Amino acid sequence: MVNESSLQFVIYEIFKTQIEFGTYRCGDRLPKIEDACALLTVSLDTARSAYRRLQREGYITLSKNTGSIVKADYPETEIEQHIQSFFAGRKDAFMDLLPSMPILFGNIQVTAWKNVTQDKLDSLEELIAARQVHPSYFIMQYLNLIYGSLGNPLLMRLIQKICIHYMIPFFSLEDYRSYIEAEVDAISFRMGLCRKKDWAALYTASIDFIDIYITAVQSFYKSRITAPLPRQQAAFTWNSHKKASQICYSLALELMATVGRGGYKEGDYLPSIGRLAEEKQVSASTVRRTLSLLNSIGMTRSVNGVGTQILGVHQIEENCGWTEPQVKKRLSDFAYSLQIFLLSCRDTAAAAFSYADEKSIRSFLGQIDLFKTVNRPDLITSYSLKFIAQSAPYQTIRTVYHELFQQQLWGYPMRCRLGDQDAISSYYLPYLDEMASCLERSDAEGYAIILEELLQHQAEVILDALMELGYTEACTPLA
Numbered sequence: 001m002v003n004e005s006s007l008q009f010v011i012y013e014i015f016k017t018q019i020e021f022g023t024y025r026c027g028d029r030l031p032k033i034e035d036a037c038a039l040l041t042v043s044l045d046t047a048r049s050a051y052r053r054l055q056r057e058g059y060i061t062l063s064k065n066t067g068s069i070v071k072a073d074y075p076e077t078e079i080e081q082h083i084q085s086f087f088a089g090r091k092d093a094f095m096d097l098l099p100s101m102p103i104l105f106g107n108i109q110v111t112a113w114k115n116v117t118q119d120k121l122d123s124l125e126e127l128i129a130a131r132q133v134h135p136s137y138f139i140m141q142y143l144n145l146i147y148g149s150l151g152n153p154l155l156m157r158l159i160q161k162i163c164i165h166y167m168i169p170f171f172s173l174e175d176y177r178s179y180i181e182a183e184v185d186a187i188s189f190r191m192g193l194c195r196k197k198d199w200a201a202l203y204t205a206s207i208d209f210i211d212i213y214i215t216a217v218q219s220f221y222k223s224r225i226t227a228p229l230p231r232q233q234a235a236f237t238w239n240s241h242k243k244a245s246q247i248c249y250s251l252a253l254e255l256m257a258t259v260g261r262g263g264y265k266e267g268d269y270l271p272s273i274g275r276l277a278e279e280k281q282v283s284a285s286t287v288r289r290t291l292s293l294l295n296s297i298g299m300t301r302s303v304n305g306v307g308t309q310i311l312g313v314h315q316i317e318e319n320c321g322w323t324e325p326q327v328k329k330r331l332s333d334f335a336y337s338l339q340i341f342l343l344s345c346r347d348t349a350a351a352a353f354s355y356a357d358e359k360s361i362r363s364f365l366g367q368i369d370l371f372k373t374v375n376r377p378d379l380i381t382s383y384s385l386k387f388i389a390q391s392a393p394y395q396t397i398r399t400v401y402h403e404l405f406q407q408q409l410w411g412y413p414m415r416c417r418l419g420d421q422d423a424i425s426s427y428y429l430p431y432l433d434e435m436a437s438c439l440e441r442s443d444a445e446g447y448a449i450i451l452e453e454l455l456q457h458q459a460e461v462i463l464d465a466l467m468e469l470g471y472t473e474a475c476t477p478l479a
Contacts, residue, residue, distance in 0.1 A: 003464075005049075007042055007046050008046045008047075008050045008237060009053075011036070011042055011047060011052075011142040012036035012050040012053045012054060013133065014040070014164060014168055015050065015051075016054065018136070018168075018259070019054075019059050019060075019070055019072055020072075021079060021083055021086075021172050021173060022074065022076075023134070023172045023173075023174070025070060025375045026071065026072060026119040028065050028069070029066075029068060030051070030054075030060060030067070030070065031069075031137075033048055033068070039137040039293075041140070041160075041445050050479055055454035058072060058073060058318050059072045060072075060259075061464065064418050084225060084226065084227035085222075086169060087169075087221065088227040088229050088230065089229075089233050089234050090166075090231075090233060091221060091225070093236040093396075094166060094217060094221070096236065096394050096395050096396050097162065097166055097236055097394075098213075098214040098217060098218070099214075100345075100394040100396035101162075101214070102207050102210045103347045103397060104344050104347070104348065104396070104400060105210070105344070106203065106206065106207055106210075107203075107344045108147075108150075108155070108340070109206045110202055110206060111343050112146050112150050113194045113202055113206075113343055115149040115150055116402055117147045120148075121194065124146075124285045127142070128187065128188055132381075134172075135171045136168040136172045137168075139163060139168065140160075140163055140164075142187060142238075143163055144156070144160075149151075150339070152336045152339055154404075154407070155336065155339070155340055157319055158238060158240075158340075170216075170220070173220075176216075179216040179219050179220045180212060182334045182348045186208075186209045186212070190202055190203060190206060190209070193205060195414055201340060204297055212375075223373075235323070236396050237399065238399055238400060238403055240403040240404065240407055247282055247286050248286050248289040248293060249293075251280055251282060251286065251287070251290045252290045252293045253406050253409050253410075254280075255270070255290070256294070256412060257406075257409060257425055259299065259310060260409070264310050266310055266312040267312075268310045269306065269309050269310070270291070270300065270307065270308045270309075276290075279377040282385070292310050292397060293326060295308070295324055296320070296321040296324050296327050297321075297327055297331075297410070297412055297413050298311060298315070298318075298319040298413050299311060299412050301315075301319055309444060313415050316413050316416040317417075320413045323467060323470075324454060327472060331411070331469075331471060333407050333410055334406070334407055334408060334410040335416070335462065335466055335471065337404040337405075337407035338458075338462065339459070341385055341401075341408075342452070342455045344446045345384075345385070345388070346449060346452045347448070348388050348392060348401065349444070349447060349452075350447075350448040351363045351394075351444075352387060352391045352399070352444075353391075353439070353444035353448070354393075355393040356387075356391065360387075364383075364439060367383055368380065368432050368435065368436050369436075370441075371383075371432065372429065372432055375421070375422075375425050376421075376457075377432050378425065380431070380432060380435065381454050382408065385405055387400045387410070388402035389403050389404075389405050414465060416467070417465040428454065431453075434450075435447055435450050
């Protein structure tokens, strides 16, 4: 059975939805499998598997001579029924995602434009001039060209998730232009601003287009979707791992979070493999892979005949497998999540602290005092990000930040490379009183600016350390 979080299932869903929406009618040809790979940036095997499933379920016929021909023949009434059902079942997710987009992606989008190479701009210009690609695929290619400039696969998985599940369906509607206009012209305008390096105007234009899309979808729902909303709607979800089925990652993160909260201390032993398997309701082999992962990043070590022991910070250096592929992958995910945090934190923090109630702010101020007392003022950055993940005004932002915060746990091995704690504290401590003052006077924007500055410093130190270790691919642009 195909995992419904797999990429081939996602590609299958795109074409299935488009056939049910009437984008492709009975007798129409789908894009060639090779073309689908380019349009949706997937492998040949992934596209082929998706097409074969469409064939098995009666949506298309496949032939070497004629290609992929739509077999399903839906009357107009059934097409409208499909549209009503799809969008009614996702209304809450759409209405939450839309206002989240400028907060999450406003600054990220401009930073991406700043890093677009001239050849990528030329490719985009050619794509616009040709106007041969269906709008839904054009949007996908545009996003890949622009956001791909940051070299951040974690960000691209998020962008593709939103595009595939929330943008392609809308742009697949035959009458989408009655709700939104000049989407290609808007991109051409931003491309011109990019060539001029007019970043302030580009930021404004980017936010304006997001607002246009928001208004279009809201208008579509108001004027078109009349079906009653189902009791259980499809919520926005995002799994930051490329392979969501690898449970050992989630279990490792859970155990790391427990250590971070003090649930296990240096020198303690984790429960046995059998007990962990029973407690977490996973297989023993999953637990073994999890413990192997924790061992490889230097958090634990297996002692023959005794168990798996929690190591101290001073023991990380000699026990971490810095050059092991799985360690490099996890540390890269840590760096990628840090980049997304840095590029989005000002707007998300301003939104979260503006939205938070008095009790939450008082609790946060208490944590600032505690960090000063225990001489760990550097914890303010991670605590602020966790606060955003819990207190942002929209579920979409909370979901994204929760996933990114989980990825920060993979940075555990870096603790031994960040220098003397006293030196770290001396840098962070002066900021704490200023941050507390911002919260006391309800200056969410002021707090957000300080947080961004601290994250910038933290990112520079960490990426320098990663560069020394040879992690050049993960050291992507920061601004």
